[in-house]
């Protein structure tokens with residue numbers, strides 16, 4: 001009789017009990033069924049396929065997109081006396097043959113393999129002459145062309161279902177939006193799979209968002225509170241990553257850069273130091289992090305607005321995997337939205353994809369500008385209802401002050417409209433403030449009825465109004481990404497006086513934490 005899953009959990013992995021849905025998932029596979037598992041990072045996805053692979057006859061084949069991750073997993077399994085190996089481009093010809101020999105001899109419990117390798121006719125042939133316990137498709141969101149981890153080979157993995165219909169398959173991901181979920185089911189032919197959707201709530205993470213006015217000083221103040229702790233600082237561009245890592249180092253903080261522009265050796269060395277040492281701050285682009293399993297990351301800081309809520313969730317989710325209090329801190333500015341709209345517009349993507357990316361960016365902006373509990377909003381983005389408020393995000397600790405901005409909003413919208421919906425916020429603000437210049441006169445904008453009607457507010461206040469109108473969908477940025485503003489369908493309601501507008505007073509994220517320390 002094969003050992004029971006619980007025996008294996010105890011004897012091989014040394015844990016006392018299954019966590020959350022693990023037991024049900026393990027049973028589903030042992031019985032030969034398929035599963036789709038959506039579980040946040042750190043939730044314990046690996047055991048969901050490792051244990052059934054040990055219970056069932058044959059080798060569990062694990063498709064994984066990340067070479068570094070395969071190595072770590074295999075090392076950990078070998079330490080637990082599980083016979084595991086991996087096949088990827090990092091192995092020499094000799095080692096590859098040895099792994100294949102062990103596979104054919106039935107000596108392996110688990111084999112990790114890169115998708116491009118798995119899909120070769122040769123490897124699929126090998127699989128036909130061995131006993132396969134199950135197929136696990138890790139990071140399954142890589143099938144989605146809308147996500148930034150898209151891997152074209154993942155789309156061909158449906159071949160596993162066609163060639164090995166009897167063998168159970170499990171797809172796993174920490175990305176949970178409905179669109180991605182549907183795409184995984186469709187692309188991997190998982191229509192009959194049982195879906196296991198875990199809560200994405202991360203109660204130990206304190207979310208804080210604020211406006212960027214002096215990034216270095218703000219970051220420094222934040223890092224002061226995390227002296228000597230491990231953390232990640234995300235920035236949008238490689239250049240900003242390099243610059244930030246340099247000045248942090250000069251300021252006496254152990255900071256290392258990570259982005260796709262660095263050579264592989266440097267990247268690996270930096271990643272290793274981050275994982276093995278205590279108190280390293282990794283300054284990185286989004287290229288860093290998939291599969292990073294370091295339990296004691298105490299903070300994740302964003303210096304720019306992330307591209308999407310999924311990205312934000314994944315990135316902030318790398319904090320506090322040990323369950324201890326951790327900070328997800330972010331600063332951003334309106335310029336981020338302009339820069340990113342431009343990046344989207346100038347990319348090679350199809351229009352449909354650009355539209356989706358713009359929507360994602362808009363949701364992210366709306367989250368940043370919101371006055372509600374952050375955790376409530378974050379979970380809502382994944383279709384989950386959280387009965388907050390959470391009590392420890394910035395908006396909960398100190399509810400943002402709001403003000404009735406209906407009249408300024410009407411002025412702003414009509415200035416956009418009267419100037420022909422062809423200008424960015426800078427110029428429209430100049431119109432509102434009645435600023436004379438040759439350009440203004442040349443355009444004839446000094447003769448508009450909206451010229452000077454907003455002189456009672458300064459430029460900074462107007463910028464705040466425009467940013468929030470954009471976040472609320474009361475203004476739209478143009479598709480070409482030049483920062484041009486136009487009215488949306490919802491704008492009309494405001495213009496005709498059917499809808500009032502409340503906006504938040506701008507604040508910095510430092511505020512929430514200062515308050516917490518005092519209390």
Ligand code: ADP
Nearest residue numbers: 015017018019040041042043044045046047293
């Ligand atoms: P994921 O792949 O979902 O990010 P992992 O499989 O890497 O998560 O697991 C995250 C951490 O939780 C690992 O350190 C793992 O050993 C631990 N873990 C998983 N399941 C259990 C369990 N049932 N009991 C205790 N620890 C567990």
Ligand code: ZN
Nearest residue numbers: 373390393396
């Ligand atoms: Zn809250």
